[in-house]
Structure formats: structure tokens, C-alpha cells
Amino acid sequence: xxxxxxxxxxxxGVIPALAQDKPRLYTIAxxxxxxxxYLATVRYMGAVxxxxxKDNYIDKSSFxxxxxxxxxxxxxxxxxxxxxxxxxxxxxxxxxxxYDSEDGTISAVQTRTVSQYPVELFANYLFLPRNSxxxxxxxxxxxxxxxxxxxxxxxxxxxxxxxxxxYGVGAGSxxxxxxxxxxxxxxxVKYDGTAYKFDYIDKGISSVSGSIxxxxxxx
Amino acid sequence: xxxxASFLLLIVGLGLMSCSKDPISDLSNxxxxxxxxxxxxxxxxxxxxxxxxxxxxxxxxNQRAGTSLDDIDRAMLQxxxxxxxxxxxxxxxxxxxxxVGINVSWITNTYLNVxxxxxxxxxxxxxxxxxxxxxxxxxxxxxxESSWLVSMLDFKNPQTTPSxxxxxxxxxxxIRGSAIGDQSLIDKMADSIFGQSEYLKIK
Numbered sequence: 353x354x355x356x357x358x359x360x361x362x363x364x365g366v367i368p369a370l371a372q373d374k375p376r377l378y379t380i381a382x383x384x385x386x387x388x389x390y391l392a393t394v395r396y397m398g399a400v401x402x403x404x405x406k407d408n409y410i411d412k413s414s415f416x417x418x419x420x421x422x423x424x425x426x427x428x429x430x431x432x433x434x435x436x437x438x439x440x441x442x443x444x445x446x447x448x449x450x451y452d453s454e455d456g457t458i459s460a461v462q463t464r465t466v467s468q469y470p471v472e473l474f475a476n477y478l479f480l481p482r483n484s485x486x487x488x489x490x491x492x493x494x495x496x497x498x499x500x501x502x503x504x505x506x507x508x509x510x511x512x513x514x515x516x517x518x519y520g521v522g523a524g525s526x527x528x529x530x531x532x533x534x535x536x537x538x539x540x541v542k543y544d545g546t547a548y549k550f551d552y553i554d555k556g557i558s559s560v561s562g563s564i565x566x567x568x569x570x571x
Numbered sequence: 572x573x574x575x576a577s578f579l580l581l582i583v584g585l586g587l588m589s590c591s592k593d594p595i596s597d598l599s600n601x602x603x604x605x606x607x608x609x610x611x612x613x614x615x616x617x618x619x620x621x622x623x624x625x626x627x628x629x630x631x632x633n634q635r636a637g638t639s640l641d642d643i644d645r646a647m648l649q650x651x652x653x654x655x656x657x658x659x660x661x662x663x664x665x666x667x668x669x670x671v672g673i674n675v676s677w678i679t680n681t682y683l684n685v686x687x688x689x690x691x692x693x694x695x696x697x698x699x700x701x702x703x704x705x706x707x708x709x710x711x712x713x714x715x716e717s718s719w720l721v722s723m724l725d726f727k728n729p730q731t732t733p734s735x736x737x738x739x740x741x742x743x744x745x746i747r748g749s750a751i752g753d754q755s756l757i758d759k760m761a762d763s764i765f766g767q768s769e770y771l772k773i774k
Contacts, residue, residue, distance in 0.1 A: 416592075443594050448602070450767055456609030459767050461602040463594050504595050506605035506748040 382532045385483045387571045388427040391434075393538050395419045395565035399440060402543075404555040410444040410464050417441065417561060421474070425482055425569070432476045436493065440544075440559070441467045451505075460505035466557060468546065469498040470518055485531050491522040497546045501553070510551070518546040526567060538565040600750035606763045607745040610770060614741040617773050619727060622660045623669035624648055629676035639677070643754045647675060650761035651721065658765060659774030671741070672724040681715040719746035721764060742771065 383389070397417035401410050416439075423434025446462040472495030479488045497518040502511045524540030539562075546557040595603075627640035628647065651673055652662055663669050722743040729736040744764035750756060765771065 441592060443592075456607050457767050459606040459608075459763060460604075461598065463598070465592070465594050467592065502594075506603045507595055507598065508605055508747060 382483050383571050384425075384532065384569065385481070386427070389425050389569055389571035390422065391425055391432065391567055391569040392422045393420070393565045393567040395421070395438075395538065395540065395563040397438075397440070397561040397563040399442070399544075399559045399561035401442060402558040402560055405553060405557045405559070408554065409552040410442045410466065412442070412444045414440065414442045414559075416443075417563075419470075419563070423474070423476070425478075430478045430482075432478060432489075434474060434476075436470070436472045436474055438470050439467070440470065440561075441465070442559075458505060460508075463504040464552070465500075465502045465504075466553075467500045467502075468518075468557070470544070470546075471495050471498070472518065472520065474520075483532060485528045487526040487528075489524055489526070491524065491540070491542065492520070493522070493542075494519040497548075497557075499546065499548060499557070501548075501550055503551065512550045514548065514550075516546050516548045518544065520544045524563075534569055536567050536569075538567045539563065540565070600753050601756055601759065603750050604746060604748040604756065604760065604763075606760070606767060607747065608743070608764055608768050610742040610768065611739065614725070614739075616741075616771055619670035619725075619773065620661055621663045621667070621669045622655050622671045622673060622723075623663055623665045623667075624652060624655075624673040625675055629674065630679075631676055632679040633681055643752065643757060644675075644677075646754060646757045647719070647761060650758050651675065654761055654765040658771050668726070670725075670727040672726050672738070674720075674722045674724060676720045677717060678720055679715060679717040681713060684712050684714060716747070717751060719751055719760065720744070721746075742768065744768070 395418060397415075397419065399414045399417050400406075401412070401414075419436050419438025421434055421436035423432045425432040442465065444464045446464065448459060448461045451458045451460070451462075472493040474491050474493035476489040476491045480486065495518055496515050498513075498515050500511065500513045502509050504510075520542050522540050522542030524538060524542075526536050526538045528536040541560065541562050543560050544558065548556050625648070627638040628644040630637045630639050655673065656662060660671070665672075720743065722740045724738040725741045726738055729738055746760050746764065751760070
């Protein structure tokens with residue numbers, strides 16, 4: 353009987369302690385909160401041409417764009433920084449028309465294309481704590497665009513390839529599939545501008561893109 | 572971990588770059604044709620009344636030349652005559668001192684191209700170029716392009732030079748594109764080069 357009382361007293365001491373330990377586990381912040389962690393995003397984009405690029409060259413929206421980015425979500429700051437590379441492509445077919453030049457009058461079906469491979473560094477400002485399930489952010493980016501301007505007259509092509517400065521500003525949000533999880537969805541709207549001047553393009557290439565992406569984070 | 576990730580990023584990036592696009596693969600034969608016309612700005616076409624045309628098509632291939640008169644050539648010559656007549660010129664034989672002459676040639680140029688690559692093309696071509704003793708790779712490819720060249724010579728006002736009489740070209744037209752040998756498009760080609768040269772009209 354005495355032994356039972358001792359066991360009971362022992363359990364009475366241990367069980368509450370166990371019960372108290374469990375909630376305490378949750379009070380330790382998630383590693384995503386405590387450490388600088390990594391985040392990789394794959395995005396698929398739809399883009400709309402803007403400005404003089406739209407007026408003079410291509411006004412058709414493009415759905416052949418994608419990018420991949422990797423970033424550090426920094427500890428104790430509301431910022432993340434990283435790099436993004438992508439591929440964007442605009443194309444427009446112009447029905448047969450006459451073009452006057454010093455070489456004469458050219459009648460042709462024009463196919464206008466611009467493809468770019470942007471390589472950028474970016475910084476995000478995060479509005480909410482770093483581990484929140486919804487994470488809105490704003491973004492600035494700059495870098496280089498490896499670009500290819502090809503205009504076809506029928507099957508004859510005139511081409512210009514350059515590497516040019518580009519920049520971007522964007523806003524978006526990340527949504528974790530589950531609280532404290534590793535996978536989630538990213539949506540972003542971004543303005544991109546590339547400094548470029550050739551043939552039909554007189555004031556650079558600008559576009560606004562909307563993207564949907566999938567991200568994975570780890571530490 | 573990050574090293575692995577950046578390597579992955581590199582692979583995907585190169586993957587993106589190697590996606591080549593072929594935006595003109597959906598062009599029809601007719602759409603592929605390009606007509607380029609030019610004329611002597613000082614020429615006054617109303618002074619010409621009669622024309623003649625070569626009896627066969629001149630074939631110029633690189634430095635060699637010959638003549639040809641097969642079905643497609645005959646069709647082209649016929650349609651050019653029709654178009655000149657529609658413009659108001661009278662078709663006469665070459666012995667009747669035509670005011671202008673129409674020359675038709677089929678020109679083929681073959682080029683040998685060389686590309687040098689600092690690294691194999693497998694890497695996308697954007698890397699390297701620093702000269703760390705990588706061997707250079709060269710590839711050769713041959714391209715060949717043919718075109719129709721139709722020109723109008725001014726027989727009425729010959730230039731006299733020490734080497735003899737020469738005639739100015741007062742109008743010319745090039746027809747280029749992958750489908751220039753398509754016989755069903757010959758009429759369209761001839762009509763198009765005249766259609767975009769309204770200044771030739773004398774009636």
C-alpha cells in the first residue's frame with residue numbers, strides 16, 4: 353500500500369511535468385524563424401508588353417516565360433536577397449505589308465520576336481514575420497538580360513544579340529501549404545525594363561508579368 | 572546544400588537557354604515570299620512605250636552562268652509579259668528597238684560559314700571566352716540561297732562609255748524566300764512585284 357502511494361506520488365510529480373513539457377516544445381520558435389534559410393521558387397509567367405515596345409514592335413501578350421530563383425531569407429531582418437534567372441519570349445506576326453527603305457520597297461510577312469534570358473539579383477521586403485503562412489512582399493531587382501532581337505521578313509531574318517542592363521519592381525505573396533511547412537505557392541506581379549535600342553525598339557523593352565510559382569524552403 | 576542548389580540553378584538555367592524557338596515554322600509557302608523592288612528615282616517611266624523580254628532565264632550560280640527555259644521559267648516570263656502589258660507597255664520583238672528590256676535571272680549564292688566556339692555548344696555558348704587554354708572548336712556549315720531577279724533596262728537612253736554602250740537599270744525586283752521555286756506561286760510573284768510598283772504604270 354505504501355509502495356502504491358509512493359508510485360502515485362511519483363507519477364503525480366512526473367505526469368504534470370510531462371504535460372507541461374509538451375506545450376513548451378511549441379514555444380521554441382521554428383528553425384525557419386531562428387535561422388537564415390533558403391528558398392527556391394520556380395515560376396511560370398504571362399507577360400504583357402508595355403510602353404513604346406508595345407506601340408512600335410510587339411503588342412501581343414506572351415505565355416512563354418519562366419524563371420527560377422533562389423534566395424536567402426535573412427535572420428532578424430524583414431529582408432530576403434537572392435538571384436533569379438529566366439527566359440521570356442515575345443512574338444508577333446504581322447500580315448503582308450509594304451516597308452519602304454533606302455534599299456527599295458519590301459513586301460513581306462513580318463515575324464517579330466524578342467527573347468531574353470534575364471540574370472538578376474533581387475531583394476525582397478517581407479511585411480509579416482518570416483514564418484507566417486501568408487507572406488506578402490515587395491521586390492526590386494536588377495541585372496543583365498541576354499537578349500536576342502530577331503525580325504523575320506518571310507523566312508529572311510535580321511538579328512541582333514546583346515547583353516543589356518535590366519531592372520524590375522514587383523509585389524507578390526507566398527502562401528505556405530501548411531503552417532511551418534516547406535512547400536508553398538508564390539504569386540507575383542512584376543514590371544520589367546531592359547535598356548535596349550535597335551531597329552523598331554527605340555526606348556527599351558518593358559513589360560508587366562504576372563506569375564504563379566511553386567516554392568520550397570529549407571535550412 | 573547551397574552549393575548543390577546553385578548547381579541545380581545553373582543546370583536549369585542552361586536548360587532554359589537551350590530552348591530554341593522556331594517562330595517561322597508555321598509560315599505558308601506564299602507567306603514566306605519576300606518581294607523587294609527598287610527603281611531609279613530620276614527615271615520618267617512615261618517616256619517608255621515598248622518593251623521586250625529575254626527569251627530564257629539567266630541562271631547565275633556563284634561565278635557560273637547559263638540559261639534555262641523549263642516550265643517554271645516559261646511561266647514566269649509569260650506572267651511578266653502580261654503584267655507589263657497591263658501597265659500599258661507594248662510587247663515588241665527585240666529587233667524592233669524596244670524602249671525597255673526585261674531581264675530575268677535566277678541567282679543562287681552558296682556561302683561557307685565558319686563558327687568558332689570557345690567551348691562545345693553543349694554549354695550553351697555563353698560560357699568561356701576567358702582563354703584558359705580551352706581548345707577552340709570550329710564548325711562549318713554551308714548555306715545557299717536562291718532568288719529571282721527581274722530588272723528593267725533603259726534601252727532608250729544608252730550610256731556611251733569607252734568600252735561600248737551600257738544600259739541603266741531603271742527598275743528591279745528581287746523575289747526571295749524558301750518557296751520561290753513553287754510553280755503554283757509564279758503568277759502571284761509576278762503580280763506582286765508589279766503590284767507594289769505603281770509608278771511603272773503608263774496608261
